[in-house]
Amino acid sequence: xxxxxxxxxxxxxxxxxxxxxxxxxxxxxxxxxxxxxxxxxxxxxxxxxxxxxxxxxxxxxxxxxxxxxxxxxxxxxxxxxxxxxxxxxxxxxxxxxxxxxxxxxxxxxxxxxxxxxxxxxxxxxxxxxxxxxxxxxxxxxxxxxxxxxxxxxxxxxxxxxxxxxxxxxxxxxxxxxxxxxxxxxxxxxxxxxxxxxxxxxxxxxxxxxxxxxxxxxxxxxxxxxxxxxxxxxxxxxxxxxxxxxxxxxxxxxxxxxxxxxxxxxxxxxxx
Amino acid sequence: xxxxxxxxxxxxxxxxxxxxxxxxxxxxxxxxxxxxxxxxxxxxxxxxxxxxxxxxxxxxxxxxxxxxxxxxxxxxxxxxxxxxxxxxxxxxxxxxxxxxxxxxxxxxxxxxxxxxxxxxxxxxxxxxxxxxxxxxxxxxxxxxxxxxxxxxxxxxxxxxxxxxxxxxxxxxxxxxxxxxxxxxxxxxxxxxxxxxxxxxxxxxxxxxxxxxxxxxxxxxxxxxxxxxxxxxxxxxxxxxxxxxxxxxxxxxxxxxxxxxxxxxx
Amino acid sequence: xxxxxxxxxxxxxxxxxxxxxxxxxxxxxxxxxxxxxxxxxxxxxxxxxxxxxxxxxxxxxxxxxxxxxxxxxxxxxxxxxxxxxxxxxxxxxxxxxxxxxxxxxxxxxxxxxxxxxxxxxxxxxxxxxxxxxxxxxxxxxxxxxxxxxxxxxxxxxxxxxxxxxxxxxxxxxxxxxxxxxxxxxxxxxxxxxxxxxxxxxxxxxxxxxxxxxxxxxxxxxxxxxxxxxxxxxxxxxxxxxxxxxxxxxxxxxxxxxxxxxxxxxxxxxxxxxxxxxxxxxxxxxxxxxxxxxxxxxxxxxxxxxxxxxxxxxxxxxxxxxxxxxxxxxxxxxxxxxxxxxxxxxxxxxxxxxx
Numbered sequence: 001x002x003x004x005x006x007x008x009x010x011x012x013x014x015x016x017x018x019x020x021x022x023x024x025x026x027x028x029x030x031x032x033x034x035x036x037x038x039x040x041x042x043x044x045x046x047x048x049x050x051x052x053x054x055x056x057x058x059x060x061x062x063x064x065x066x067x068x069x070x071x072x073x074x075x076x077x078x079x080x081x082x083x084x085x086x087x088x089x090x091x092x093x094x095x096x097x098x099x100x101x102x103x104x105x106x107x108x109x110x111x112x113x114x115x116x117x118x119x120x121x122x123x124x125x126x127x128x129x130x131x132x133x134x135x136x137x138x139x140x141x142x143x144x145x146x147x148x149x150x151x152x153x154x155x156x157x158x159x160x161x162x163x164x165x166x167x168x169x170x171x172x173x174x175x176x177x178x179x180x181x182x183x184x185x186x187x188x189x190x191x192x193x194x195x196x197x198x199x200x201x202x203x204x205x206x207x208x209x210x211x212x213x214x215x216x217x218x219x220x221x222x223x224x225x226x227x228x229x230x231x232x233x234x235x236x237x238x239x240x241x242x243x244x245x246x247x248x249x250x251x252x253x254x255x256x257x258x259x260x261x262x263x264x265x266x267x268x269x270x271x
Numbered sequence: 272x273x274x275x276x277x278x279x280x281x282x283x284x285x286x287x288x289x290x291x292x293x294x295x296x297x298x299x300x301x302x303x304x305x306x307x308x309x310x311x312x313x314x315x316x317x318x319x320x321x322x323x324x325x326x327x328x329x330x331x332x333x334x335x336x337x338x339x340x341x342x343x344x345x346x347x348x349x350x351x352x353x354x355x356x357x358x359x360x361x362x363x364x365x366x367x368x369x370x371x372x373x374x375x376x377x378x379x380x381x382x383x384x385x386x387x388x389x390x391x392x393x394x395x396x397x398x399x400x401x402x403x404x405x406x407x408x409x410x411x412x413x414x415x416x417x418x419x420x421x422x423x424x425x426x427x428x429x430x431x432x433x434x435x436x437x438x439x440x441x442x443x444x445x446x447x448x449x450x451x452x453x454x455x456x457x458x459x460x461x462x463x464x465x466x467x468x469x470x471x472x473x474x475x476x477x478x479x480x481x482x483x484x485x486x487x488x489x490x491x492x493x494x495x496x497x498x499x500x501x502x503x504x505x506x507x508x509x510x511x512x513x514x515x516x517x518x519x520x521x522x523x524x525x526x527x528x529x530x531x532x533x534x535x536x
Numbered sequence: 537x538x539x540x541x542x543x544x545x546x547x548x549x550x551x552x553x554x555x556x557x558x559x560x561x562x563x564x565x566x567x568x569x570x571x572x573x574x575x576x577x578x579x580x581x582x583x584x585x586x587x588x589x590x591x592x593x594x595x596x597x598x599x600x601x602x603x604x605x606x607x608x609x610x611x612x613x614x615x616x617x618x619x620x621x622x623x624x625x626x627x628x629x630x631x632x633x634x635x636x637x638x639x640x641x642x643x644x645x646x647x648x649x650x651x652x653x654x655x656x657x658x659x660x661x662x663x664x665x666x667x668x669x670x671x672x673x674x675x676x677x678x679x680x681x682x683x684x685x686x687x688x689x690x691x692x693x694x695x696x697x698x699x700x701x702x703x704x705x706x707x708x709x710x711x712x713x714x715x716x717x718x719x720x721x722x723x724x725x726x727x728x729x730x731x732x733x734x735x736x737x738x739x740x741x742x743x744x745x746x747x748x749x750x751x752x753x754x755x756x757x758x759x760x761x762x763x764x765x766x767x768x769x770x771x772x773x774x775x776x777x778x779x780x781x782x783x784x785x786x787x788x789x790x791x792x793x794x795x796x797x798x799x800x801x802x803x804x805x806x807x808x809x810x811x812x813x814x815x816x817x818x819x820x821x822x823x824x825x826x827x828x829x830x831x832x833x834x835x836x837x838x839x840x841x842x843x844x845x846x847x848x849x850x851x852x853x854x855x856x857x858x859x860x861x862x863x864x865x866x867x868x869x870x871x872x873x874x875x876x877x878x879x880x881x882x883x884x885x886x887x888x889x890x
Contacts, residue, residue: 014340096526103519104516108496109291111500201367208368208371232479251369251373433622433623438587439610439613
């Protein structure tokens with residue numbers, strides 16, 4: 001009996017520790033930032049939110065993240081398809097390389113793009129001859145975002161393609177559908193949930209990206225200054241309220257996306 | 272058609288993933304072996320790598336322990352209500368959606384020197400922000416979901432029948448965990464650990480904000496890369512980046528291995 | 537082990553899974569918990585095992601209340617529906633698990649495992665992993681693993697559900713034989729009436745969380761105590777308008793009474809086949825189905841449809857044939873009562889003795 005009681009005490013201790021850890025590490029900081037943003041009153045909050053540079057930074061982030069997400073939906077779906085459906089030398093190697101952007105420090109990713117697109121690089125010189133520059137302009141930011149979010153769509157689509165029943169496709173053929181029609185009407189709808197949830201995750205990551213972008217964006221306010229870099233700037237210049245206001249804006253946006261993804265996935269599982 | 276798609280995919284991978292890694296390697300050696308070794312052997316590089324290593328070790332151990340336990344509770348425990356579990360489950364993912372810079376800012380706001388808590392710790396002689404503890408907390412925050420997200424689905428999939436069988440055979444909760452549950456989830460834990468190591472190795476934004484990037488004190492490998500780039504010391508930046516990239520590739524191989532083991536079991 | 541259950545209740549949220557269940561089981565008996573899926577059978581079994589908490593009521597083993605005892609301390613063996621074998625352990629390790637947990641010595645464990653491997657016919661498979669075994673073999677491993685620590689009560693949750701029909705038959709008689717030999721009190725859950733009738737000493741019919749009837753298979757078949765039990769055991773047709781059938785005219789004395797008629801209660805044939813033609817009435821064959829060992833004949837008497845079996849040895853009937861139909865008995869029920877009634881005209885009213 002005493003050993004049983006001891007067991008109860010142990011498990012009670014474990015439970016409280018884990019829940020406490022979770023609260024202190026995850027919930028408190030998030031509540032804290034929402035609380036802090038309003039600590040100097042509603043007026044200060046709105047002042048910082050309506051600050052044109054802040055707005056422009058948030059809008060620019062959203063715009064570039066949307067572009068990066070669309071690019072990723074296209075190349076991600078294609079890559080997932082090729083990696084699952086075709087057998088060719090090097091397939092396994094490519095498949096294991098998909099996760100590289102997750103494994104690579106984002107600052108290193110930024111540096112890589114900086115080197116590749118810089119004025120003295122092949123791409124940089126070629127672009128300059130054509131009369132435009134990539135580095136420190138918006139295309140560089142998009143490239144950085146595409147790089148860091150590359151795995152999301154692929155990893156979301158692959159399992160769906162793998163578990164898709166071949167007979168569904170074969171049924172379409174026996175019913176007289178052409179390859180193209182089968183792809184659009186049978187295969188794509190099967191992949192779509194994966195493409196969408198992958199895209200949502202990629203989008204929310206692109207919104208949040210800092211390391212890769214800060215090195216390659218020129219960070220010119222209003223032109224190439226994205227939200228997370230803006231926040232960093234505000235912190236550096238000790239304007240905590242400005243930083244928290246924009247953070248709250250960006251956070252709320254990201255949370256909404258995340259919960260939408262969760263909701264959609266739950267619906268799919270239960271439906 | 273088939274050839275076209277394969278060709279396009281290989282091109283995308285080549286341009287987006289392979290060429291950049293090669294470029295870093297070339298960059299590190301563009302003034303020869305000496306440039307690379309000088310960049311690495313600088314005292315600030317060594318200190319930064321040491322800090323990074325320290326953070327990786329502490330964060331991985333702490334988050335592995337708590338991540339596995341929270342997963343067990345969220346999937347199995349009946350002392351948590353269903354609604355509460357759902358709520359916690361959806362909160363676990365939040366660090367994924369939080370920009371690392373914001374993650375860092377949160378910790379500065381809660382524990383910075385001007386805050387009540389920060390002052391309290393300061394009096395006790397512990398600096399949190401602009402010191403190692405803050406950097407560890409920031410990295411813990413950013414990497415928390417990784418293990419939970421790997422372990423939870425496996426726990427759900429294997430169900431609790433094997434655990435119930437063990438309990439009807441007389442095994443205690445502790446024995447059941449180590450002899451029945453753990454063998455089924457060990458490769459997922461390994462996979463989650465590899466992801467956690469990768470992420471804490473590469474964490475930049477949150478650490479930059481919390482650490483203040485103080486030379487020889489709170490500078491990590493990634494923030495040193497950033498500083499070197501800002502100072503136009505590209506060769507040195509490349510040297511450290513190459514070391515980090517090599518680490519990432521190793522981790523990638525480990526991930527593949529863990530994944531293949533997981534599929535076997 | 538002697539088992540007694542009193543006033544057992546269990547709720548899952550708003551769903552009342554088990555309601556006021558009580559019974560007693562003598563040592564050494566093999567009990568079948570029979571009923572439709574989702575009827576609460578498995579919940580009862582899991583409460584006996586301690587895998588589910590009891591909301592209300594008592595469970596007594598040997599007269600001792602065990603409600604608050606965890607499964608580890610109840611001395612039971614449990615065979616799970618999908619066996620729940622430890623996937624990362626070999627057959628031998630699976631069987632040895634319960635013994636290692638109980639800190640048996642190495643040589644004793646080895647001996648006991650060898651004994652069970654022999655008993656369950658798994659010799660040569662000791663080093664295999666569960667995924668390398670067939671369904672029937674896995675079932676045997678699950679059985680051996682549950683028996684290894686010498687439990688006093690064996691609980692089996694749908695033990696044959698995941699096995700092919702052919703092997704299921706073999707396994708059933710194997711299990712029956714095994715339990716007879718060991719003399720261990722056993723309770724198994726099933727939704728398959730053939731399984732329960734064939735294997736169990738006693739059957740408990742569970743429906744919507746209630747214990748409908750407990751008894752030997754023959755008692756339950758012969759004397760069902762509720763319309764549910766009558767309908768659940770064996771095949772049957774419900775007849776709304778019984779009084780129109782010859783021999784059951786007086787049923788109209790009890791308004792609202794319906795009849796349940798089993799195929800084996802009904803006999804069909806030419807008029808020459810029956811001694812007492814007055815008890816039969818004329819019907820038509822609607823369909824005949826070949827069932828492998830007999831014919832299943834659907835007939836129509838007036839507006840009433842009935843079903844019966846017919847031996848393959850007898851003359852073959854065809855749809856549309858006119859036949860004489862004798863209904864030996866019917867199980868009658870209304871909202872308050874249920875009883876079995878014999879055909880009143882079957883007994884010759886004026887026997888002529890020569």
